[in-house]
Amino acid sequence: MNEEHASQRVNELRELLEKYSYEYYVLDKPTVPDSEYDRLLKELIELENNHPELRDEHSPTVRVGGQVLDYFRKVQHKVPMLSLANAFNEEDLRDFDRRVRNGVGDNVTYVAELKIDGLAVSLTYEEGRFVLGATRGDGTTGEDITNNLKTIRAIPLRIKNKDVSLEVRGEAYMPKRSFQKLNESRQEEGQELFANPRNAAAGSLRQLDPNIAGKRNLSIFVYGIGQLSGHSVDSHSESLKFLQSLGFKTNPEWHHCQNIDEVVEFVRGWGDRRPNLDYEIDGIVIKVDSLHQQEELGFTAKSPRWAIAYKFPAEEVVTQLEGIELNVGRTGVVTPTALLSPVTVAGTTVKRASLHNEDLIREKDIKIGDFVVVKKAGDIIPEVVNVIVDRRTGEEKDFHMPTHCPECESELERLDGEVALRCLNPQCPAQIREGLIHFVSRNAMNIDGLGEKVIAQLFRENLIQDVADLYTLNKEELLNLERMGEKSVDNLLEAIEKSKENSLEKLLFGLGVRHVGAKAAKTVAQVFETMDRLMAATKEELMAIDEVGEKMADSIETYFNKPEVAELISELKEYGVNMAYKGPRVIRAEDVDSVFAGKTIVLTGKLSILNRNEAKERLEALGGKVTGSVSKNTDLLIAGEDAGSKLDKAQSLGVEVWTEQQFIEELEK
Structure with a gap:
């Protein structure tokens, strides 16, 4: 076959395979049997092998795996992937609704959708082609897992509208049937089993060999848009429909709710139906539908004010409390931890649970040897709920907090107004060790390769005694440590050196x-x-x-x-550690000749010339401080179209109000 005919056939095969993948993995309505798909894929692989010049990174053949990586590249999210605040009962949902209506008025509707229990990812498309896939990471910085995500057949490598560029957010997950097959296979091979589908999905995508991810039969539900150009949408429900039209797999089980009562009804309905799904969910996500109202409500430091995650009640199980261990934290607080007979809670094996402090142990009358009820708080942190007194045999033992630190034997003290006991010795080994672990953590100096076990080993071997010692470590002494090969040591030293540049x-x-x-x-x-x-x-x-x-x-x-x-x-x-701030400089009022300098300003309503973020940036560059709510300390309110309760409040407080046109005219002076 000559090159022209080969090129023509390659394009035909790619279009057919994309069509069949979409029907099977997105619509769940296959039109051809697996054998026909496999036959066409085999033909395409052979053609691409025989004509390497026709290979394409967006070909369906990339889904079978790819080159093994040495490490994951860090990726900065252009729009942060923030976590959601949690609701655990109906009262929390109604409080959320009250806060929303206080911010944007009573004319608000919601979208309620299933909260998929998987791995949050972002997918970036440029000119219709999938160019980057990343983990959520810490919300600001994730890891480039593009090659692994390409193996998920529900992710389109090319979307139907080539004029659109966008970044979408979704939840990659492992269907229950795939999880069961995977664990059966691992059991036959004598490998450790995955605790739940979420861990299996994350483990599949966060490893360096795409061929492994390609064999795990993962899927994805796309649930939102981070950035979009070439098209516009006005609501979250509209964005879901738009994403579906582009060929993305969206979860069909969502509902446009006219009020919070409909949200509560939707939540109640799914509490009992979740076992019938072929994928795990751990709650319901509720979002304000209007994107304009979302923008007006804005964000806290950690989460959007326009969305909340209702978490299903935690599963409770009974196990025996075998002992109580004491841990000294980096601030000297001594915390008791329950040592439990291993038990499965919400899909994971639990051996330890928090007891918080001595007062809680007394309040719940917890004794060593008791049978206790354990649950995961918010499906995350295990905790002891209560004791089953009827199962006591008389052999249970009372627990008393020590008078001296279990690490350094200094006398423990309880500070005024605190329930916790503290070790106040600044040279306490436990505090130093925990402080080192905190120093290298992701939100601090972010030194990859320095986990808790490595820090403990370095501390135990007297190679580090404080954070400055980290910058004196050398290759020779690190190579002498257990499980530290040359490549690991080189990567660790590189990460330590890189941390010197942090802001x-x-x-x-x-x-x-x-x-x-x-x-x-x-x-x-x-x-x-x-x-x-x-x-x-x-x-x-x-x-x-x-x-x-x-x-x-x-x-x-x-x-x-x-x-x-x-x-x-x-x-x-x-040792060369940076001591200066590297981010955007704070504009001080005294440095700026502007009517906005030193003023507290609130933006409300729909702005037609600048969007909310652009307006905020301009105001802050001119020395203004932009806040999200109107108060007696507000100096100026800039009101766009459809301004609601914030305008009313500003007028009642006598706050100066400008139109958007007045604002723009002032900027242009």
């Missing part, structure tokens, strides 16, 4: 200052810009920042006044 907020959060979370660390770093300025800051200067209260300011000032902290910072500087 100041990563270092500040990693140092573990009490009451300073990741968001507060970024806010403080933005304002002071360098470590030296921050260390010299007074309590009053810290409290001048809106997000910093007296407790946090006290904690920061106390921390940086310690001589040992000054010495630590000096060492980190010496």
